[in-house]
């Protein structure tokens with residue numbers, strides 16, 4: 434077998450295409466392969482799939498970046514025929530190694546997709562010596578296509594979350610399928626209109642918004658208003674993650690205030706906020722010592738731990754009774770931030786209680802949040818909304834990318 438046939442085989446290219454020439458340049462660090470079609474080959478019309486009379490109108494020279502051959506950048510070249518179709522006119526035929534209009538082969542694009550799932554686009558750009566904008570275009574194409582193929586028919590539990598970009602100056606809202614643990618939609622801002630944009634996206638994907646029966650979100654009125662307007666049939670649930678967040682904020686406010694008069698609290702922030710299970714032995718010992726002192730922070734901490742127990746109670750009646758006594762304790766704590774947090778919980782009481790029926794998995798909400806944070810790091814330096822969307826769907830959308838034909 435000669436060199437050219439070997440390359441034809443290695444590239445997985447079938448008749449009528451074959452490799453007809455190659456040039457390897459050590460100095461330029463690149464390998465160029467020229468492909469051509471056999472004389473007399475017939476191509477179907479790309480628009481209607483009809484094989485014409487085999488009439489090739491003309492050809493156009495095209496180049497595609499392919500996977501590197503060892504350290505050498507590899508390019509494919511071909512004259513691509515345009516066929517004349519009785520129905521559609523003159524059309525460029527599709528080649529089996531690249532999608533129409535792309536300057537890369539399918540295998541190269543697949544490599545870019547796999548890399549961008551694991552590292553930042555900037556790093557992939559450096560690795561492949563391709564301009565980041567070209568890589569973003571590849572990602573956007575495949576992500577949009579895969580997103581259209583996601584099956585949302587079993588989407589019943591919606592999670593809504595906000596996150597900020599550009600140091601908190603711009604907000605985005607994520608809408609997730611909590612059971613499938615996937616981000617379904619990313620909206621701009623955190624006003625009530627963002628809920629409407631999510632619902633419009635659902636409808637455009639042939640999903641009836643009424644199939645969503647549980648919405649899990651933060652105690653944030655614009656979202657609640659949006660849900661009331663556009664997802665009126667769903668039960669609102671305030672999940673453990675968001676409610677505990679409220680208490681953690683109150684606890685930190687108490688600590689920050691107290692540390693001004695009591696230096697023993699300096700640098701103890703994480704001891705109080707972390708899950709006790711995740712503390713090291715040293716941290717645990719220090720926390721034990723602090724807890725024994727007569728500190729306002731220690732009291733706030735006990736109230737926080739007491740609230741966490743609410744979610745462990747299996748019997749709904751007992752759970753409600755427990756929450757009521759917790760509320761009494763918290764509002765009589767004489768700790769202003771804790772009292773405010775307890776009042777917020779009272780204001781949204783129904784949603785907190787709804788959790789008992791819905792039993793939304795807390796881990797999912799936290800897991801998705803951390804995935805979104807990872808995605809944002811991957812998009813570092815490219816903060817346009819379109820880039821963020823693409824990368825969040827790629828990292829947290831559980832998309833399936835079909836292998837090129």
Ligand SMILES: [Zn+2]
Pocket residue numbers: 478479480481482483518519520521522
């Ligand atoms: Zn046609």
